[in-house]
Amino acid sequence: xxxxxxxxxxxxxxxxxxxxxxxxxxxxxxxxxxxxxxxxxxxxxxxxxxxxxxxxxxxxxxxxxxxxxxxxxxxxxxxxxxxxxxxxxxxxxxxxxxxxxxxxxxxxxxxxxxxxxxxxxxxxxxxxxxxxxxxxxxxxxxxxxxxxxxxxxxxxxxxxxxxxxxxxxxxxxxxxxxxxxxxxxxxxxxxxxxxxxxxxxxxxxxxxxxxxxxxxxxxxxxxxxxxxxxxxxxxxxxxxx
Numbered sequence: 001x002x003x004x005x006x007x008x009x010x011x012x013x014x015x016x017x018x019x020x021x022x023x024x025x026x027x028x029x030x031x032x033x034x035x036x037x038x039x040x041x042x043x044x045x046x047x048x049x050x051x052x053x054x055x056x057x058x059x060x061x062x063x064x065x066x067x068x069x070x071x072x073x074x075x076x077x078x079x080x081x082x083x084x085x086x087x088x089x090x091x092x093x094x095x096x097x098x099x100x101x102x103x104x105x106x107x108x109x110x111x112x113x114x115x116x117x118x119x120x121x122x123x124x125x126x127x128x129x130x131x132x133x134x135x136x137x138x139x140x141x142x143x144x145x146x147x148x149x150x151x152x153x154x155x156x157x158x159x160x161x162x163x164x165x166x167x168x169x170x171x172x173x174x175x176x177x178x179x180x181x182x183x184x185x186x187x188x189x190x191x192x193x194x195x196x197x198x199x200x201x202x203x204x205x206x207x208x209x210x211x212x213x214x215x216x217x218x219x220x221x222x223x224x225x226x227x228x229x230x231x232x233x234x235x236x237x238x239x240x241x
Contacts, residue, residue, distance in 0.1 A: 044084035111142035143205025167226040182211040
């Protein structure tokens, strides 16, 4: 009886915010800058998206906020993405059940974390059978994985680190770009300088990549499919910072 009263007192002290039996608070931080900060002289605001059981939760972080605490499930891994301006290439990471470590989000892990978040929304129960930590440690350059295969394997719960397939980069040639410096949104991405009538050849990974041209306030968006060996690109107004 005494232990029961002690447990009840603990729950009352904690309040409704966190249930210590099923939840824990973790600290999430972004320590990297953003490549476009050097161009626009300001960090972007972010939308933090993370898995929570069978749901996805979202938190808005201002341009000055790079650290926050969130409440997560104790019995499931948590996948976390922070999307600059809500939709740009994210910083990503994960929290392993029971870990008390600080979660540091990076662009390097952002591509794979983004794929996991998308998969989680389609079938969260599939994640009960996969080893998230082993996958993150083994993934390498996630822009080069066969994302179609990974997505299907994630959804049926059969994905193993040794089964991940990698593809070659795709060579693309860009023509008729407005002149100026085009800065990649990726820390490891190829930025380039274009003159009028230049042809720019890049070797890119799969998925969506963007470049910003501050001089003309334009954004180049390129989508590459490494399986079909196809790509498409377009230019629009640069996103508002």
